[in-house]
Amino acid sequence: MNIGLDMMGGDYAPSEAVKGLALYLNNNSNQSSVLCIGNEAEVTPLLESYDIATDKRVTIIHAEDVIGYNEPPTKALKEKTQSSISIGFKLLASGQIDAFISAGNTGAMMVGAMYSIKAVEGVLRPTIPTLVPKLNGGTGILLDVGLNSDCKPEQLNQFALMGSEYAKNILDIPNARVGLLNVGEEEGKGNILCQATYPLLKENTQINFCGNIEGRDLFKDNADVVVCDGFTGNVVLKMAESIYEIAAFRQMENDEFFHRFHYENYGGTPVLGINKPVIIGHGISNDKAFKNMIIQAESMIGSDFCEKIKRVFTS
Amino acid sequence: MNIGLDMMGGDYAPSEAVKGLALYLNNNSNQSSVLCIGNEAEVTPLLESYDIATDKRVTIIHAEDVIGYNEPPTKALKEKTQSSISIGFKLLASGQIDAFISAGNTGAMMVGAMYSIKAVEGVLRPTIPTLVPKLNGGTGILLDVGLNSDCKPEQLNQFALMGSEYAKNILDIPNARVGLLNVGEEEGKGNILCQATYPLLKENTQINFCGNIEGRDLFKDNADVVVCDGFTGNVVLKMAESIYEIAAFRQMENDEFFHRFHYENYGGTPVLGINKPVIIGHGISNDKAFKNMIIQAESMIGSDFCEKIKRVFTS
Numbered sequence: 001m002n003i004g005l006d007m008m009g010g011d012y013a014p015s016e017a018v019k020g021l022a023l024y025l026n027n028n029s030n031q032s033s034v035l036c037i038g039n040e041a042e043v044t045p046l047l048e049s050y051d052i053a054t055d056k057r058v059t060i061i062h063a064e065d066v067i068g069y070n071e072p073p074t075k076a077l078k079e080k081t082q083s084s085i086s087i088g089f090k091l092l093a094s095g096q097i098d099a100f101i102s103a104g105n106t107g108a109m110m111v112g113a114m115y116s117i118k119a120v121e122g123v124l125r126p127t128i129p130t131l132v133p134k135l136n137g138g139t140g141i142l143l144d145v146g147l148n149s150d151c152k153p154e155q156l157n158q159f160a161l162m163g164s165e166y167a168k169n170i171l172d173i174p175n176a177r178v179g180l181l182n183v184g185e186e187e188g189k190g191n192i193l194c195q196a197t198y199p200l201l202k203e204n205t206q207i208n209f210c211g212n213i214e215g216r217d218l219f220k221d222n223a224d225v226v227v228c229d230g231f232t233g234n235v236v237l238k239m240a241e242s243i244y245e246i247a248a249f250r251q252m253e254n255d256e257f258f259h260r261f262h263y264e265n266y267g268g269t270p271v272l273g274i275n276k277p278v279i280i281g282h283g284i285s286n287d288k289a290f291k292n293m294i295i296q297a298e299s300m301i302g303s304d305f306c307e308k309i310k311r312v313f314t315s
Numbered sequence: 316m317n318i319g320l321d322m323m324g325g326d327y328a329p330s331e332a333v334k335g336l337a338l339y340l341n342n343n344s345n346q347s348s349v350l351c352i353g354n355e356a357e358v359t360p361l362l363e364s365y366d367i368a369t370d371k372r373v374t375i376i377h378a379e380d381v382i383g384y385n386e387p388p389t390k391a392l393k394e395k396t397q398s399s400i401s402i403g404f405k406l407l408a409s410g411q412i413d414a415f416i417s418a419g420n421t422g423a424m425m426v427g428a429m430y431s432i433k434a435v436e437g438v439l440r441p442t443i444p445t446l447v448p449k450l451n452g453g454t455g456i457l458l459d460v461g462l463n464s465d466c467k468p469e470q471l472n473q474f475a476l477m478g479s480e481y482a483k484n485i486l487d488i489p490n491a492r493v494g495l496l497n498v499g500e501e502e503g504k505g506n507i508l509c510q511a512t513y514p515l516l517k518e519n520t521q522i523n524f525c526g527n528i529e530g531r532d533l534f535k536d537n538a539d540v541v542v543c544d545g546f547t548g549n550v551v552l553k554m555a556e557s558i559y560e561i562a563a564f565r566q567m568e569n570d571e572f573f574h575r576f577h578y579e580n581y582g583g584t585p586v587l588g589i590n591k592p593v594i595i596g597h598g599i600s601n602d603k604a605f606k607n608m609i610i611q612a613e614s615m616i617g618s619d620f621c622e623k624i625k626r627v628f629t630s
Contacts, residue, residue: 135564146498149506183461183549191464191546215553219561231506232547234498238530239554243561246534249450250572255565 007038009104020290073107103281179223267292322353324419335605418596494538582607
């Protein structure tokens, strides 16, 4: 497997990416080749200082330019052809890398994923999930968490399919229970979107629908995959992130459960429903987050995740 | 002030209502008259056992019947004319009580509030808020939290007005900062509803609009009143309630901050935008919750809250 890693993305670039790579190389047995995309003059001495030899397993792909956080995505991708993100998508599109990871400009990553890698045929709109820690120690996912603010029922139905595949292939949860985030337990509850989505999920024989899930049940083990529109999902995601901040503020950040809300444990967000693996990192990604994004990419490549999504939508 | 208290509502009726009344009578200096609406044969011995004398300040209004939790609200209100909730609304409508509190059938309480007490003229739809504890010790409100699953921009604009009045009169926050719950900070972010609501709030000279509030900022002190549609608000409310449950599960329920998520501290939910004070309690209300609902009712009566809402909508 060849994994492309943008060295120039994230608030602490390139040092946290290098440190994350070092963590990955030291601890992981199933080691892929990592193509470090970034400014060679900056990256080389850092790799050396962490005793990372550039050989077959680690190579540097020089990128002259960087897309900044506040640059308009489409324009930046078009004009900065020598930026690390532009180069990463070119390598991914041409098959020189099997997955691309960046903690850089989120908009540019999304535009690249949608227009350079493109949505799987039949997918109305790609989606991004977040992992949800459960009180019983398990892990579920919630999607969409921000790519699609306004959704149609058919989209939520597709999120259910993509989420189930993610649960099966990446989280090792076969026959994942799918829940609809809603304001009550009974069928017929909710806003217009939920009322129209419920029957679609109920009739969808490709998923294991288990009914409505209320806000209070998110951290319980009632469902493995919870679907919602990207507006609600984004509010929930950010509120969940703040739970970790609150716990930290109360000096409880090392509590076993609260610690699982820390973004570094998950690394980044995969874009589901596009033709190749793309993982978008948090701007504040640290070494552990970068390491986990590399492992996540390996898992998506190794399980042939994108092919499985394609199969779901052509069956 | 005359406060009507439904003794028959809540999972532990009538004992928690009686215990709550005892707490209220023992601790509060500004003491109103409380009309205890319920089955006299059940309530009388309980009042006696808590040394509550029936006199001018505490009287029993006999109610032969009770509306159960699972009864269809409209039908039950119409047919069970001798139920405690039906009698409560009759007393409130006729002015014999100045506020009505019940932890009984929520649907029946809503139907009574909307059809017996009615919305203030000019109010598109009444709304229910929840209190939001802030990390810095302050308290804000979020509304709507479930009465209006699908909202129009004009409704959110009205929630902002009603929420500001509540903050001013009940929480003692003059010139409350109003935020719009959204998925990004900048104007133009969000779903169709938020994009259409932002300019209305910005141009509304009756409120102090401070922009968008993200999920992660809810517990920070960036806004006093946060408005959203009732679907998102209900998911947020229930997720916040689960934070207390999680803290309890981690044996942190007595932590100063987490404890503030416990419903008993707030008592109940007022219905905003109707002509008289109605407070709906949680089904699991305990004595402290009942005490706090009585105090909340006093505060709404004392500040002439409903009159102020009427003035806002006629100005």
